[in-house]
Amino acid sequence: MSFLGDVASWFGTAANWWGESGILNRVFEHVQLSAFTMAVALAVALPPALALGHRNRGGGLVVTVVNLGRAIPSFGILALALPFTIELARGIDLFGWEFSPISSGLGFWPTFVALLALAVPPIFANGFTAVRDVDPGTVEAARGMGLTERQILRSIEVPMAMPVVYAAMRVASVQVVATATLGALVAWGGLGRFIIDGFAQQDDVQVFAGAVLVALLAVATEALFAFGERWAIPRGIAGAGDRAAATAG
Amino acid sequence: MITAQAAGPFFRWDWVGRNLGAIWDRVVEHLTLTAIAIGIGLVIAMGLSLVALRWRRTYAPITWVTGILYTIPSLALFALLVPFTGLSTLTAEIGLVSYTLLILIRNIVAGIDGVSPEVREAAVGMGYTRRRLFFEIELPLAMPVIVAGIRIAAVTVIGLVTVTSIIGQGGLGFFILRGLNSFFWTQIIVGVALSVLLAVIIDLLLAGGERALTPWARRRGAG
Amino acid sequence: MSDSPMIRLDAVTKVFPGTDHPAVDRLTLEVAEGEVVVLVGPSGCGKTTTLKMINRLIEPTSGTITVAGADVTAVPAPELRRSIGYVIQQIGLFPHRTIADNIATVPRLLGWERPRIEARIDELIDLADLDPAMRDRYPSELSGGQRQRVGVARALAADPPVLLMDEPFGAVDPIVRARLQDELLDLQARLRKTIVLVTHDVDEAIKLGDRVAILNVGGVLEQYAPPAEILRSPADAFVEGFLGSDRGIKRLSLIAVRDATLVEGPIVDAAATAAEAGAAMAQHGLDWFGIRRGGLVVGWAAGSDLDGGAAPADLEPRPFATALGPDDSLRDALDAVITSHSRVAPVFDGARYLGMLTIEEISREIVQ
Numbered sequence: 129m130s131f132l133g134d135v136a137s138w139f140g141t142a143a144n145w146w147g148e149s150g151i152l153n154r155v156f157e158h159v160q161l162s163a164f165t166m167a168v169a170l171a172v173a174l175p176p177a178l179a180l181g182h183r184n185r186g187g188g189l190v191v192t193v194v195n196l197g198r199a200i201p202s203f204g205i206l207a208l209a210l211p212f213t214i215e216l217a218r219g220i221d222l223f224g225w226e227f228s229p230i231s232s233g234l235g236f237w238p239t240f241v242a243l244l245a246l247a248v249p250p251i252f253a254n255g256f257t258a259v260r261d262v263d264p265g266t267v268e269a270a271r272g273m274g275l276t277e278r279q280i281l282r283s284i285e286v287p288m289a290m291p292v293v294y295a296a297m298r299v300a301s302v303q304v305v306a307t308a309t310l311g312a313l314v315a316w317g318g319l320g321r322f323i324i325d326g327f328a329q330q331d332d333v334q335v336f337a338g339a340v341l342v343a344l345l346a347v348a349t350e351a352l353f354a355f356g357e358r359w360a361i362p363r364g365i366a367g368a369g370d371r372a373a374a375t376a377g
Numbered sequence: 378m379i380t381a382q383a384a385g386p387f388f389r390w391d392w393v394g395r396n397l398g399a400i401w402d403r404v405v406e407h408l409t410l411t412a413i414a415i416g417i418g419l420v421i422a423m424g425l426s427l428v429a430l431r432w433r434r435t436y437a438p439i440t441w442v443t444g445i446l447y448t449i450p451s452l453a454l455f456a457l458l459v460p461f462t463g464l465s466t467l468t469a470e471i472g473l474v475s476y477t478l479l480i481l482i483r484n485i486v487a488g489i490d491g492v493s494p495e496v497r498e499a500a501v502g503m504g505y506t507r508r509r510l511f512f513e514i515e516l517p518l519a520m521p522v523i524v525a526g527i528r529i530a531a532v533t534v535i536g537l538v539t540v541t542s543i544i545g546q547g548g549l550g551f552f553i554l555r556g557l558n559s560f561f562w563t564q565i566i567v568g569v570a571l572s573v574l575l576a577v578i579i580d581l582l583l584a585g586g587e588r589a590l591t592p593w594a595r596r597r598g599a600g
Numbered sequence: 601m602s603d604s605p606m607i608r609l610d611a612v613t614k615v616f617p618g619t620d621h622p623a624v625d626r627l628t629l630e631v632a633e634g635e636v637v638v639l640v641g642p643s644g645c646g647k648t649t650t651l652k653m654i655n656r657l658i659e660p661t662s663g664t665i666t667v668a669g670a671d672v673t674a675v676p677a678p679e680l681r682r683s684i685g686y687v688i689q690q691i692g693l694f695p696h697r698t699i700a701d702n703i704a705t706v707p708r709l710l711g712w713e714r715p716r717i718e719a720r721i722d723e724l725i726d727l728a729d730l731d732p733a734m735r736d737r738y739p740s741e742l743s744g745g746q747r748q749r750v751g752v753a754r755a756l757a758a759d760p761p762v763l764l765m766d767e768p769f770g771a772v773d774p775i776v777r778a779r780l781q782d783e784l785l786d787l788q789a790r791l792r793k794t795i796v797l798v799t800h801d802v803d804e805a806i807k808l809g810d811r812v813a814i815l816n817v818g819g820v821l822e823q824y825a826p827p828a829e830i831l832r833s834p835a836d837a838f839v840e841g842f843l844g845s846d847r848g849i850k851r852l853s854l855i856a857v858r859d860a861t862l863v864e865g866p867i868v869d870a871a872a873t874a875a876e877a878g879a880a881m882a883q884h885g886l887d888w889f890g891i892r893r894g895g896l897v898v899g900w901a902a903g904s905d906l907d908g909g910a911a912p913a914d915l916e917p918r919p920f921a922t923a924l925g926p927d928d929s930l931r932d933a934l935d936a937v938i939t940s941h942s943r944v945a946p947v948f949d950g951a952r953y954l955g956m957l958t959i960e961e962i963s964r965e966i967v968q
Contacts, residue, residue, distance in 0.1 A: 131460055198529075199576040201536030204569035207553045211387070211562040306450030310540075313557055323456045327543065332460040339456035343449040350448050499692025502657055502764075503706050503754075504682030517696045593696045593738040 134333045135340070144337075149321065151341065158318040158345060161311070162304045165240060169247035169300065174293070177252045181259030181289075182281045190253045197249030202307040206242040210314050213237040239311035239318075246307055247300040254296030258289030291361050298353035305349045309342050319345060389563045400552075400567065407548025407575060410538045413470055415531055418477030425478070426485040436486065443479040451476070451540045464545040473537055477530040484526025488519025521594055524587040528580050535576040539568065549575075604669055605630035606762060606794040607654060612663030614649055614819070623649045624819030626663070633761075634792040638809035640799055642842070646819030647798045651764050654796065655684045667762060682709050685755035685763035685793070689770040691747050693739040699725075699750055700735045706758040720757060728753040729783070745776040752784070756791070765797040769804070781807055802843060806831070806850055814839050828854045848966035849931065855965055857933055857947055858926035862955030865944065867892050870913050874906045886942050890953075891917040897946070897953035923948050924957060930965055933957050 138144060145151045180186045214233030219226050230237050262285045270284045312320030322338025325331075393400070425443075429436040446454070454472045462468040492515050500514050539550030547554065549568045556564030588595060607630070614624040624646040631637045639647040652658040654665055656677040665672045672680055693702050700721045707717045725732055728749040739747055748769065755763055768784075769777040781804065788795065799805055805812045806827040813824045816838055823835035831851040834840040843850065866880035867890040877889045887903045891912060899917025906912075922936040924947045936945040943959040 198532055199536075199573045199580075200569065201539045201550075201572055203539045203550065204536070204553060204572060207557050207565045208569055210557060210560075211565065214560070302448055306448075306453075309450045309452050313543075313554075320452065323452055324543075326456070335456045336460050339453040342453035343457065346448050346450050346453070347445060493690075493692075495688060495690035495692035496694060497692075498657070499686070499688055499751075500694070500705075502655060502681055502686035502688070502692075504678040504680070504709050506678045509709075514694060514696075518694075591696065593740065 131332070131336075135336050138333050138337045149317075154317060154319050154321060155341070155345065157316075158305070158308055161236070161239065161243070161316075161318065162301065162308050162349075165243040165247055165304050166297070166301055169244055169251055170297070172244075173248045173252040174255050177255030178259050178281065178286060178289070181256040182277070182285060184260050186256070187260075190256050193249045194253045197246070197253075202242070202246055202303065203310055205245050206238065206307065206310050206314065209238040209242040209245070210234075213241060234315040235311075236316060238314045239308065239316040242311075243304045243307060247304050250296045250300045250303075251293075254292050255289070258292035258296075259285045262288045294353075294357060294360055298350070301353065302346060302350050305346050306342075387562055388566060392563045393567060400571070403547075403549050403551055404571060404575070406546075407535070407538050407550075407572070410466070410469060410473065410541065410546065410548055411531065411534050411575075411579070414473035414477060414534045415527065417470065418474045418481055418530060418534075419527070421474065422478050422481035422485060426482050426489070429482065429486055430489055439482060440479065443475075443482060446475040447479040449475075451537050452543060455541065455544045459544060466546060468544055469538075469541040469546040472541070473534050476533055476537055480530045480533065481523075481526050484522050484529075485519065488522030488526075489515050491522060492518045517591075520591055521587060524583060524590070528583045531579050531583060532576045535572060535579060539572055548572075606633040606635075606668060607631040607796065608666045609650070609653075610664045610666075612650070612653060612660045612665060614646065614653060614658060615661045621818055622646075622661070624653070624660075627819055627821055629813060629821065629824065631794055631796060633794050635810045636788060636795045636797065636808055638797045638799060638805040638812045639815060640802060640805040640812060641815035641822075642817060643800065644817045645815040647800075647815050648766055650815070650819065651766055651796060651798045654762075655681045655686060655764055657681075678709075682706050682758065683760055683762075685760040687751050687755045687763070687765040687768045689767035691751040691771070693747055693750060693754070695739050698736050698738060699730070699742070702739065702750060703754045703757050705754055710758055724753040724757060727756070727787070744772045745780060748772060748776075748780055749783070752787070756793075761794055763793045763795045765795065767799055768797065770799070777804075784808065803850065803853070806853055814842060849934065852930035852934055852962065852965060853932075855930045856926065857924050857928050857930060857957060860930060860933075860957060860961055860965065862947055862957055862961075865890060865946070865956035867897055867953070868912060869893075872912050874909070874911050877906060877912050878903070886944070888942065890946070891915070892953075893917070896951055897948075920946050925949065926954065930962055934962055937962060
């Protein structure tokens with residue numbers, strides 16, 4: 129009981145909330161990087177996924193991407209991202225012209241690269257299958273009424289694929305928020321700092337408090353998406369998103 | 378610190394050669410942690426699934442609770458347990474088992490629900506008792522879906538075992554964490570590659586086991 | 601009919617929870633040993649509910665049901681069900697078990713010895729006219745008709761005296777259905793089970809039932825009688841409406857060609873003259889005649905074949921396109937007669953010519 133009391137008083141200490149290593153800044157860092165990663169992932173993965181799904185091309189690629197994404201542990205992706213970014217920061221030799229695309233191989237970049245590698249597969253795979261699996265009768269009817277391929281994709285297939293795409297975003301976002309915690313291992317900030325620093329300092333109270341914050345943020349992300357589903361999904365096709373879980377895992 | 382590594386080659390086979398014994402020990406540890414988690418997870422999931430199938434109203438709360446366990450990031454879940462169970466195998470296993478439950482329960486319940494009502498009616502009509510119906514008809518017919526769940530759970534757990542290195546366990550995650558801390562890429566690559574390899578092998582073995590267990594699903598005829 | 605019925609429903613009522621009106625209302629029904637009783641009626645008439653109350657898949661709200669003199673509630677439901685054969689529309693074969701294992705289901709539940717089960721499987725595969733090579737196949741490898749036969753074989757495995765069938769042929773196409781119906785009648789002629797069968801198809805009820813129970817919505821028994829009697833004198837307007845306006849034609853399926861009056865027809869010997877053939881055609885008002893050679897009617901020729909002075913002996917007899925047998929029903933005969941341009945059909949018993957069936961004779965049977 130006294131341990132939980134210690135945790136409560138940790139939360140009650142103003143110094144733990146403010147400043148660069150305070151709770152508020154760590155939450156901000158965590159959310160900022162997660163949101164940025166998701167935006168980039170959507171911009172990179174969704175357009176080709178929808179276009180390929182419309183033409184039903186590249187199904188084999190999708191299977192490979194999904195299976196790889198599932199087999200590589202997120203911790204492993206983060207670990208592999210580090211040598212990659214460190215080498216980039218050290219500089220690359222392009223036909224005798226040496227330059228460094230990123231300033232530091234630690235902190236932000238490896239975490240971002242890892243999270244991106246984590247978010248792209250489920251979004252790509254679900255965007256692809258969602259468009260591909262739109263009822264062919266509906267598409268044929270649209271084509272028969274004179275819609276162009278672009279119009280079909282934009283006004284028929286994409287809205288009908290929304291529940292699945294949305295579910296994939298939900299799965300990817302929760303995973304990104306979860307894995308951003310591990311960013312502390314490569315010297316990034318975010319809420320993982322409390323846990324990793326707590327372990328290093330053998331400060332169980334800080335470890336536990338950090339874990340509570342991370343868990344709350346992840347559950348909040350999940351809840352936010354569940355709540356947002358009410359207005360994000362066109363009326364009439366709600367509920368179809370359940371099948372995303374099978375492919376997104 | 379960064380330049381310390383710069384001198385050497387990116388991947389050092391000599392390190393691998395010198396550490397084969399240690400690598401093997403970590404592989405065994407990795408598999409042991411995984412097997413225990415899946416085994417215990419299956420027992421608990423089967424029990425909870427039976428409750429959910431028997432009393433339908435409990436299904437929503439059961440998936441709600443296990444869903445939250447599934448949502449909590451792995452590192453946070455381990456960290457929540459450490460103050461109580463220490464940097465121990467027990468902590469690792471509690472966390473790993475937690476992640477299997479939602480996947481397994483969903484698949485067990487969906488598998489049993491997927492048994493066609495006419496098969497069930499025919500069985501009951503011929504005099505099957507509830508217990509025999511479950512063990513002789515429903516469970517075998519649900520096996521493909523249940524094994525699919527076990528495969529996902531196993532691959533997930535094999536990945537998560539690496540995270541337990543942070544609480545002093547970890548199997549192959551031991552190399553990943555040490556490589557991260559010392560900027561020794563060879564260790565990171567060995568840890569990740571072997572962990573992926575384990576996941577693929579276990580997945581294939583389970584797929585093979587499913588084929589052996591469900592001969593009826595293999596042959597398709599006039600239909 | 602024997603004195604003690606095999607199955608007896610006494611004032612059986614079923615009210616499903618959450619509904620006001622009973623699905624089955626004070627139904628009293630007796631089924632004699634060895635009899636096929638068909639329950640038929642529109643959807644919502646409680647026919648399936650009634651059937652399922654016999655093997656307690658549905659428990660009645662009130663009333664009693666006895667099978668072979670014993671109250672069905674006297675033993676635990678699973679035990680009761682093992683002693684009653686059960687066939688459903690979707691068959692419900694176990695996809696994870698081979699055909700042999702499917703058939704062995706109830707014998708295994710009853711704990712038979714292995715050799716006895718094996719022997720019984722062979723017997724039933726033979727009885728159901730299945731290829732012994734199917735023994736080790738899985739249900740997904742069988743056609744719909746084969747699956748249905750396995751379903752019946754499985755229901756008969758422990759040799760139950762009573763067989764309950766819920767729309768057993770509803771899921772197969774009409775041609776296979778007709779064949780399976782014939783097979784069931786065939787099987788029943790040998791096994792003499794007590795069968796209760798549910799269908800929504802009046803023709804199936806008339807064809808299969810020794811007695812037919814017509815149920816109205818809410819499980820009200822409107823009429824319970826042999827099919828011929830129901831067709832001849834429907835108890836009320838509901839039964840009459842349910843049988844349809846073609847009731848007279850339906851009745852034809854109960855009358856065999858052998859029971860109808862046949863006419864001799866314009867048959868002449870191959871040795872007859874053209875004038876004799878012409879006279880035979882004129883007598884029957886037809887433009888063709890049959891040719892008899894060596895005591896057998898071998899075919900027919902058209903009157904116009906004789907134009908140009910040919911004699912019947914010169915003609916090559918044409919085979920009859922449609923020929924009836926004595927066991928065919930008048931309903932089959934009606935098809936044959938209507939589709940022939942001269943409105944008659946020849947009847948043969950094997951090679952022996954019995955006579956002609958005319959449209960007039962058939963319509964006389966309809967009116968009767």
